[in-house]
Amino acid sequence: MWVKRLRFSSIVLGALNILVLVLGGILVSIAFPGCNRRNILPIVAVSILAAIKIGTMIKLGIAQEATAKTITDSPSESGVLEAVMRQDRRLKYKRWLWWSRWAMVVTILQILGAFYLMVYVTRYVSQDGNSTECFVGLATSSSTWKRKVMISFMITACCIAVVQCFAGSDVLKWRFYYATQDVAWKAHYQEVFDYGIREALCCLGRVEYLTVSEDDEVYSVAKLLGDLVAYRASGTGHLELLTGLALLQKHGQSRLSHDCLVEAPIEHLQLAAAFHKFAEAAYTGPLLDVGRNPFVFPCAWLYRQGILKPWTRNRRPALDGDNWWRGHAAAFLKFVNLPPEVLRRGRVCQNKCEAAYFIVVLHHLRSVIIAVRGTETAEDLITDGLGRECPLSVMDLDGLINCSYINPSVKQHLESTFPHYGHSGIVEAARELYAQIEGKSADECQSGGFLSSLLGAGCECDGYRLTIVGHSLGGAISALLGIRLYRQFPNLHVYSYGPLPCVDFVVADACSKFVTSIVHDNEFSSRLSVGSILRLRAAAITALSENTQTDSALILRLAHQFLNANKHFRSKIEAEDPVQYYSETSIDSKDQDQKYSLFTDRKENLVDMNESEFINPFASDPNDQSDDPISQLMETVTRSENECSSDPTEMFLPGLIIHIVPQQQNLDAPMWKNWVVHQKYKAFLVNREQLKDIVVSPNMFFDHLPWRCDYAMRKVLEADNVMAATDVSHIV
Numbered sequence: 098m099w100v101k102r103l104r105f106s107s108i109v110l111g112a113l114n115i116l117v118l119v120l121g122g123i124l125v126s127i128a129f130p131g132c133n134r135r136n137i138l139p140i141v142a143v144s145i146l147a148a149i150k151i152g153t154m155i156k157l158g159i160a161q162e163a164t165a166k167t168i169t170d171s172p173s174e175s176g177v178l179e180a181v182m183r184q185d186r187r188l189k190y191k192r193w194l195w196w197s198r199w200a201m202v203v204t205i206l207q208i209l210g211a212f213y214l215m216v217y218v219t220r221y222v223s224q225d226g227n228s229t230e231c232f233v234g235l236a237t238s239s240s241t242w243k244r245k246v247m248i249s250f251m252i253t254a255c256c257i258a259v260v261q262c263f264a265g266s267d268v269l270k271w272r273f274y275y276a277t278q279d280v281a282w283k284a285h286y287q288e289v290f291d292y293g294i295r296e297a298l299c300c301l302g303r304v305e306y307l308t309v310s311e312d313d314e315v316y317s318v319a320k321l322l323g324d325l326v327a328y329r330a331s332g333t334g335h336l337e338l339l340t341g342l343a344l345l346q347k348h349g350q351s352r353l354s355h356d357c358l359v360e361a362p363i364e365h366l367q368l369a370a371a372f373h374k375f376a377e378a379a380y381t382g383p384l385l386d387v388g389r390n391p392f393v394f395p396c397a398w399l400y401r402q403g404i405l406k407p408w409t410r411n412r413r414p415a416l417d418g419d420n421w422w423r424g425h426a427a428a429f430l431k432f433v434n435l436p437p438e439v440l441r442r443g444r445v446c447q448n449k450c451e452a453a454y455f456i457v458v459l460h461h462l463r464s465v466i467i468a469v470r471g472t473e474t475a476e477d478l479i480t481d482g483l484g485r486e487c488p489l490s491v492m493d494l495d496g497l498i499n500c501s502y503i504n505p506s507v508k509q510h511l512e513s514t515f516p517h518y519g520h521s522g523i524v525e526a527a528r529e530l531y532a533q534i535e536g537k538s539a540d541e542c543q544s545g546g547f548l549s550s551l552l553g554a555g556c557e558c559d560g561y562r563l564t565i566v567g568h569s570l571g572g573a574i575s576a577l578l579g580i581r582l583y584r585q586f587p588n589l590h591v592y593s594y595g596p597l598p599c600v601d602f603v604v605a606d607a608c609s610k611f612v613t614s615i616v617h618d619n620e621f622s623s624r625l626s627v628g629s630i631l632r633l634r635a636a637a638i639t640a641l642s643e644n645t646q647t648d649s650a651l652i653l654r655l656a657h658q659f660l661n662a663n664k665h666f667r668s669k670i671e672a673e674d675p676v677q678y679y680s681e682t683s684i685d686s687k688d689q690d691q692k693y694s695l696f697t698d699r700k701e702n703l704v705d706m707n708e709s710e711f712i713n714p715f716a717s718d719p720n721d722q723s724d725d726p727i728s729q730l731m732e733t734v735t736r737s738e739n740e741c742s743s744d745p746t747e748m749f750l751p752g753l754i755i756h757i758v759p760q761q762q763n764l765d766a767p768m769w770k771n772w773v774v775h776q777k778y779k780a781f782l783v784n785r786e787q788l789k790d791i792v793v794s795p796n797m798f799f800d801h802l803p804w805r806c807d808y809a810m811r812k813v814l815e816a817d818n819v820m821a822a823t824d825v826s827h828i829v
Contacts, residue, residue, distance in 0.1 A: 102162070102273045106264035111154060113257045117147040120250040124243075139214040143254050146207045150257075153200050158268035160193040165274035168284050183312075190288040200266040208258040214251060287323030291316055301475050314449050314522075318482030325630055361755040361780035363817060369592050369615050369755070370810040372466070376566040376594055377803040378432035379455055379470035381425040381445060388802060403427030413437050416455075418446020429455055429468075442547060444533070449476050450483070450525040452574050456534065458551065463561045465551060469530070469578070471569030471803075481570055481597070483522030484627050486746040489604065493524065496583025497607050507607045518746045519577065520599040520626075523570070527577035535582065552586055563589040568803045569622050572596030576612050576751040580604070583611055591752065595801050598626045598748035598789075605749040605785055612752025616783075617809050618759060619792040620800035626789075627745040633791045749785045756783040757809045778812045 100108075121144030125137055167186040275281040294315050298306045306315055377385070386394040386401070402424030403409065413423040413430070414437055425445040430437055435457070443455040453470040472481055497503055497511055511517070535546030551558045563586045567575035572593030577600070579591035591612040600608075616623045760777040791797070799805065 102269045103158075104264075104267060104270055106260065107154065107158075107268045110257065110260055110264060111151065113253055113260065114147040114150050114154075117250065117253050117257065118144055118151070120246055120253065121147070123246055124250060139210070139217040140250070143207070143210045143214050143250075146203065146210050147254075147257070150200075150203050150207060153196070153203050154268050157193070157196040157200055157266065160189070160196045161267065161269045162274075164189045164193040165269070165271065165285075168281050169274055169278075186284075186288065187291075190292060194289075194292055197266040204261045204266075207254075207261065211251075211254040211258040214254055218247070218251065282326075283320075283323045285323070286326045287320050290322040291319035294319060298475050303475055314479050314483060317485070317521075318479055321482065321484055321627065325627075325634075358781040358783060361782050363814070365613055365753070365755065366780055366810055366813060368590075369594075369613060370807065370814060372564055372566045372592050373594060373803070373807045373810065374433055375455075375457065375466050375468040376471075376568040376571065376592070377807065378429045379453065379468040379567070379571060380473055380803070381428040381470075382473045384473045385803070389804070398428075401428040401431055403431070414440045414443070416440075416442075417444040418453075433457075435459075441551070442534070445470075447474070447476055450480050450522060450529060451476065452480075452526045452530045452571065454530060454534070456547070458558060458561075460558075463558075465548075465558050465561050465563050467534070467563070467565045467575070467578075469565065469567035469571035469575045471567060471571040477570055480522040480526050483520070483525070484748075485521050486518040486601075486748070487521035487524055488516045489519050489524065489600070492581070493519070493528070493577070494580060494604065496580045496585075497604070500584040500587070502583070502587050503607070503610070511603060511607055514603050517604050518601045518748075519604070520573065520597060520748055523573045523577060523597065523599045526570075527574050527581065530574060530578055531581050535585075548582070548586070561588075565589070565591045566594070567596070568594040568806075569801065570597060572614070573599040573751070576600070576608065576614070579612055580608055580751075583608075593751065594803065594806050595620050595622050596750060597622055598624070598629075598750050600749060600751050601746055602749050602785070605751045608751055609753045614750045614752050614754050615806060615810070616750070616754060616756045616788060617806040618757065618800045619794045619797045620806075621791060621797045622801050623750055624788055624791045626748040628747045629789060629791050631745075632789075633793070636790075747789070750788060754783050754785050754788065756781050756788065757806070757813060759809075777816065778809045779816070780810075780813045 121140050124140050125144070164186075167182070167189045170182075271285065275285065295306045295309075298315070306313075309315070381401075383394060383398040386398040390397040399405075402420075402422070403413070404422060404424060406427075407422050409427075410422050413426045415423060416426050419425045426437070426440060426443070429443070430440060439457050439459060441456050441458050443453075444451075445453050447453055453473075455468045455470075457466040457468070458464075459466065470477075472478060491498060494511065494517065498508055500508075533547075535548045548563075550556060552561060552563060553559065563582070565575040565579050565582075567573070573596040575591050576593050576596060579589055583589055589611055593612065593614045595617060596614050614623070757778050757780045760779060
């Protein structure tokens with residue numbers, strides 16, 4: 098029956114709007130027939146808006162049903178038919194989203210209309226006998242029925258305004274059409290994200306993204322995001338997932354133990370601290386000024402851009418994409434406190450999968466520095482979002498495979514384990530950057546590029562040290578660029594601050610000789626990958642099941658829904674050899690008496706699993722868990738039964754990993770207390786596998802700020818009675 102398709106809130110809103118329309122008609126035609134148009138304007142306006150809302154809900158429901166049917170009726174095979182259906186689906190989603198936007202506009206107008214009605218009627222009623230003839234006697238006993246109709250009209254109009262604030266714009270139930278179809282939910286959210294990202298880019302001035310008809314990078318990002326929210330197919334709502342994440346933060350995930358780890362070499366940390374300012378200076382836009390000076394950031398940014406000294410424009414180098422007064426060059430030079438002649442080349446305005454960079458020559462240090470900017474523009478966000486793995490070519494690994502400075506056993510292991518994989522967006526950006534500064538083509542190595550003209554034999558910077566630095570996205574691109582350049586320039590080192598995981602385990606380990614990654618405490622970016630997000634999603638559901646104070650009815654419902662959605666995975670994998678999978682990370686339970694092995698991956702480490710270790714905290718008899726859905730949920734989430742051949746390749750941080758952690762930190766403290774930077778830090782060399790999973794903490798985003806990482810490095814050096822160099826020349 099068609100009523101089953103409607104949301105309960107839609108039925109309530111429809112009934113309330115019909116009631117407002119009827120009551121408004123009674124008031125205008127019967128109660129106040131002699132009123133002029135000006136006096137009954139609020140009543141007429143609210144009634145007309147109710148009629149418009151009813152019509153909008155009908156059109157929105159029709160558009161929503163047509164949109165859902167394009168998902169359920171899509172062909173499974175690929176080809177011309179699928180491309181045609183894809184275009185039709187995109188048009189249907191566009192129509193539905195526009196009707197949703199219009200419904201939001203009508204909702205805002207109804208809220209304003211209800212407020213205007215209350216003010217208008219209250220003002221006239223308070224005047225008693227001095228009011229106009231329309232409302233004379235409305236508050237007296239002689240007009241009881243008029244008063245009741247008017248009060249009912251006002252209350253209903255206000256109820257509509259309140260209900261619509263919580264109901265949303267959807268009229269029908271998506272689950273009526275999609276049920277537990279995993280593919281349908283993925284396709285649905287893929288289209289929602291695709292159009293939402295394009296609208297956001299259009300608001301940022303990238304209008305061309307709205308007119309793209311074929312699949313592009315935005316479509317790839319939307320497809321990945323759609324896959325990440327596929328938990329809706331199991332019946333898990335967004336609020337339930339957020340509840341699980343809140344429980345992870347409240348109870349605290351097991352912190353990495355540093356008791357058995359080696360402290361990081363001071364010389365590595367000294368150089369990393371000295372070169373950090375170049376990575377931070379690459380952020381020449383207003384983004385970092387918002388964090389540093391949230392109230393006066395426009396003034397701070399314009400000052401850094403040198404707009405107060407336009408007469409110095411001709412002294413500054415001309416960068417690709419810079420503004421008229423060459424403000425980005427001025428901002429970079431002002432931050433590093435260097436003269437204009439040291440900045441030889443750069444780019445600040447880039448397209449998709451391209452990186453902004455600055456090349457600096459320091460003759461007194463015999464060094465050439467390449468600073469790659471991190472995420473600052475919409476194009477950078479697209480590069481971040483292209484998180485699927487892509488194969489690395491032989492030329493991408495030229496500095497490892499064809500280099501005589503690499504250990505032969507490492508080279509042999511690299512060649513024997515081909516193919517290798519990397520973060521697709523970062524790999525593409527690194528290839529394009531290499532073509533910009535050294536080669537004519539991103540597919541083949543060619544000599545005679547800009548770097549060769551500087552560092553080649555007999556050139557200006559012959560024998561100089563090459564240092565590549567970058568923060569966040571820039572750090573990951575720097576690592577892949579360094580891997581490409583190491584054969585040509587063996588006197589090279591890469592310092593990546595808070596980089597994204599961008600290469601597989603073998604490549605990440607092979608470049609440890611010349612790549613150093615600095616991770617500040619719990620910063621999210623260094624743990625952000627497709628695999629870590631999927632494991633975090635599983636951990637959130639597990640946290641719900643482990644919490645004894647959580648509503649048991651909610652847990653049972655989650656368990657049944659989760660098991661039903663994963664039934665086909667269980668039946669398939671139970672027949673396979675469980676040795677093909679392993680479990681790597683564990684989370685301590687609340688009483689610290691036992692650990693549940695979580696988060697499965699592929700083919701690196703093997704850990705035996707004992708099913709008897711999993712105990713259901715809600716079961717009356719802990720030894721009898723065979724038919725209990727909670728125990729089955731724990732077993733399904735924790736064991737390798739959710740793994741399949743389509744799971745993404747795990748990405749790791751490249752090179753030598755230095756993890757800087759505070760000595761005293763309380764994860765349960767309020768967020769405002771974590772804004773205060775800690776005073777004592779230590780730096781350790783850690784295994785890259787220990788930084789695979791996202792840590793949910795109040796400071797996970799603040800730790801990624803570049804100036805906090807710089808502060809932490811300098812505090813480590815001060816604690817060891819080592820000079821925290823403000824100039825590279827002090828330690829080079």
